Amino acid sequence: MNLTRVKIRELRKSLDSKEIGAAELCGEYFKRIEAVDPELLSYITVTKEKALKDAENAQKLIDEGKSTALTGIPLAIKDNICIDGVRTTCASKMLENFVPPYNATVIEKLNVEGYVLLGRTSMDEFAMGGSNQTSAFAKTKNPYDLGRVPGGSSGGSAAAVSASLAPAALGSDTGGSIRQPSSFCGVTGIKPTYGRVSRYGLVAFASSLDQIGPICSDAHDCAIMLNAICGHDRHDATSARVDTPDFTEKLGQPINGMKIALPKEFYAEGVDDAVKTAVMDAARELEKQGAVLVDCSMPGLKYAIPAYYLIACAEAASNLSRFDGIKYGFRGEGRTFEELIRDSRSRGFGEEVKRRILLGNYALSSGYYDAYYKKALALKQEIIRQYNQIFERADVILTPTAPTPAYKIGSQDNDPVKMYQADICTVTVNIAKLPGVSTTCGYTEDGLPVGMSIIGKRFDEQTILQCADAFEQGFSPVAPKL
């Protein structure tokens, strides 16, 4: 079977028509993983045994005519989403041998659908990074150029989908971690509105910003995946009790009259010309389809990076204080309780994670709290206000997903500031709790994908998926040659 960028809905037809069995299908993916992944390094753990059991259960449902959208569909899951009995490492030595005793809510929902788990995809350690190079176990490469990064932190999920080692995957996004790797790897990924998808069982990085979402070949598949995982959850008090529409409903509807805002600051200095050109060409393509382009401004973007890193790291410092080497996780040495904890944390965490904990505690510590953390909260309010103002005149906002295409491995290793600044196009969406979808809008002269982000009003994933889908209908994606 040709697996190249095959869609979930195509696999659904093949499974339901018995053209292929669920076990045979996941077997095809494992063959491809064995052939390609030793070099690509998108997976940390491949779960062949469990997959065969999952496939057996799925096949029963299919044979009984009880299949739903994801029954028998093989999926890859980012290694920070807990799966009962399956090692979940967060790509950290701290959790190298951690086996969760429970399922995340999104996994419970996928189980109800009868999905098949292919394995756990690599990521930046504890989701902190935009390159996948902080992973302690699998420093994933970009499928379009193995000398370049796949983006991050959900770089393993994006690379696996891009290289057709999974038809779809789950990732998580705290400041761009679904959208930026989707852009670098030439696939489509959506960060839902905060509260749309339960975070129960997602290992926390920054609780007010984290959100789980799918990475797929296109917007239509993202809508199918989002249908399966969304909804209020009694285990997550921050999951919203709102209607869960069918996210495929508006796909294919014309975008005639849709107002698309282009905030000028997202197209300013610091964004590569190749990226600007590709996104502006896409804007004009949408205009040809009947959309109306609206000029606007978001002056708050200037301070978005410090605001995001102060909030995210403050929350991370608090969230990661649970890792003490006692109840679970890497256990260091020490004659006293204090020594044991300090040694466990100092040797269990990688350098980037430690830097962010230090920064978070700096922002929260006495004497700095008002100057940094509270200032960041003030900026968060201002960014929300500015987004609201834009949405008074527009239905969606169009921006580049990242200022550059995928960069060379090692080129930003010793420069955390440069690495942080590269998140400029994505972080405000998390700060304002908005949904955003990234889809490929072009390729550079070197053949590297360029992504654009379509940002929507809170809980209006339908419209951004409709817009992304409308663009994709007239765009011919190029799969990597792997």
Added chain:
Amino acid sequence: MAVELKTIQHLCELSKLDYDEDGMKKVMGEMSDIIDLMDEIKEFDLTYDDTKDGNEIRFDDTREDVPEESFPTEKLLSNAENTDGCYVVPKVVE
């Protein structure tokens, strides 16, 4: 602005992290650059208004406080390195 050694040492105390001498020098340099970047926010002239946050999204819909079956102890202890039916830690009281 260079961050002082005593500031980093204080942050290490708060964070329960240790660095050797070389690691400490390296992280001091990196944190100085990072804090310079964070300092840009000081130019921003607005004050946080905590009365504006409550109406963003309502999350006051907590579940009923009903006792439920919990996880089996064995399963929860399976991730701890040393167990004897409980979490084993170094002596806390001298």
